[in-house]
Amino acid sequence: MPELPEVEAARVIAQRVAAGRRIVAAHCTEDPIVFEGVSAARFTRALKGCRVTAVRRRGKHLWLELDRRPWPTFHFGMAGGFHSTAMRGVRLVSHGSVDRFADWPPRFTKLRLTFEDGGELVMTDGRRLGRIRLREDPLREPPISLLGWDALHELPPPARFRAALRERTAPIKAVLLDQGFAAGVGNWIADEVLYQARIAPGRRAHTLTPAEADRLRARIRSVMKTAVGARSDSDGFPRTWLFHHRWGKNADARTARGERIRHTTVGGRTTAWVPGVQR
DNA sequence: CTCAGTGTTCAGTG
DNA sequence: TCACTGAACACTGA
Secondary structure (H helix, E strand, O other): OOOHHHHHHHHHHHHHHHOOOEEEEEEEOOOOOOEOOOOHHHHHHHHOOOEEEEEEEEOOEEEEEEOOOOEEEEEOOOOEEEEEEOOOOOEEEOOOOEEOOOOOOOOOEEEEEEEOOOOEEEEEEOOOOOEEEEEOOHHHOOOHHHOOEEOOOOOOOHHHHHHHHHOOOOEHHHHHHOOOOEEOOOHHHHHHHHHHHOOOOOOEHHHOOHHHHHHHHHHHHHHHHHHHHOOOOOOOOOOOOHHHHOOOOOOOOEOOOOOEOEEEEEOOEEEEEOOOOOO
């Protein structure tokens, strides 16, 4: 579920329910996989009584800034997300929908924070590939310190972007998925960006022409911006996007323009692309 | 029952 | 040494 746009949506939700407020209770599920290197007891101790000063994001990682360190950091893996309730009975979910009737706390809750005003922030993860950690200074410590440019805010100027591609020999799709390159790009966004830039996913990165590299950079930006601005996945995405037609691996899948979509594996991941358009 | 999956890590390879 | 590759991880839902 979570690529950069959904993580950004989760950040906004958390900012809304948590920023400026004191944590009065922190309930952790005992889960040594998701809580990496921290016991539930220590995690609770670190958070309880703290005031949240801000909610930050870099790539697909999130963290809460507190008035006391260490700070909690979050990664959603394949299936994690934030849910919040800010009184009123309305629930905000990081994958865009709003629901009033779901169970509370939701299924697969790993962490539940209650704030002084009664609002709650929950992290769920049904697949346990997500991680919750404690860090003294998240930006300066792994894994966040190892990330490349944030794909939404930090793409370098075209010349430097081209130079970075020249140093990589892997398929361009694999490079896009490398979080040490552009942080926040995931499987469907990599495919979307390559389709819009008209570049085949299997092309070796260093073989891209300057014009292709420039198109790629521009599309990373525009896809990220549009997806972050949309209310949720799919809803609000332009009809011409590959996104709407890439799922399901149908043999006769086509884009809105009628182009035939092919599904192959590149960089170890299912890849949807249009051989007729991408070279 | 089997398989794919919006992600990351790690061992093995060249 | 290091970039790259594919399997492994853990679990749900189709």
